[in-house]
Amino acid sequence: MTIQGVLALLALSTMTETQGQEQSEPPRLVRQIGIDFKNVFTTRENLVTVGVGLGAAWGAGRFDQEIAQSGFNSELNELNGGTALDGVFEAGEYVGGSLAQVGGAFATYGLGKVFHRPGVELIGRDLVRAQVVTQSLTLGVKLLVRRERPDGSNQASFPSGHASGAFASATVLQRHYGWKAGVPAYAVAGYIATSRLNEGKHYLSDVVFGAAVGILVGRTITLEIRNARFAVSPTLPPGGVGIQMTWLGSSDDSLRSR
DSSP states (O other), rough: OOHHHHHHHHHHHHHHHHTTOOOOOOOOHHHHHHHHHHHHOOOHHHHHHHHHHHHHHHHHHHGGGHTTTTTOTTTGGGGGGGTHHHHHHHHHHHHHHHHHHHHHHHHHHHHHHTEEEEEEEHHHHHHHHHHHHHHHHHHHHHHHHOOOTOHHHHHHHHOOOHHHHHHHHHHHHHHHHHHHHHHHHHHHHHHHHHHHHTTTTHHHHHHHHHHHHHHHHHHHHHTTTTOOOOEEEEOOOOOOEEEEEEOOHHHHHHHOOO
């Protein structure tokens, strides 16, 4: 099941919480996506996210060849019978693919409309926005950079579209529903990103920057949501790369502090 499939079930069970976030009739979807593209480039916070993402990708670059040529790369070891992890990560290619990510987003949005479920429609709408913007930006960078994949299949390695799409969906989930949905969603996104290394389709720096793009877009399209419990961003600790989770507190926390 994709992240969107899990989300649809979650949205059905938490309808009243999501409906409480609706303040006014939003712009039409196509117009809203145009606004989202503008916000990506005009939101000041995004400059920091891009900078940290590029720094993390640069830091990850020192491990690119090491991982690509290691036993973790099942494509490299296929002639020798593959690795024990082949079956573990195989599903990541399909779950994180654009067909599953974009198709799942539109399916969630459509189900919300057909069955008159405002909560499902709202989350589906945000997933559609996230996927359209994320996949467009990812494709644009791929065409600009033209980095060859580790397996040599083409020049569309940087950044990873699987990683960017999965982290965009995970960020939308986290922003709407907090840690109960965010933590498992980010875990699935991490699995998808790792699967691209195992399949020999991407370098570590590809998936790190892809994750940064997805997080950036997911946060941009949910700017109106102010009750997120924590924020997620790429980070560059000494000697490695990672994802940082920052606790933002909650409305209850703020009330108790008064």
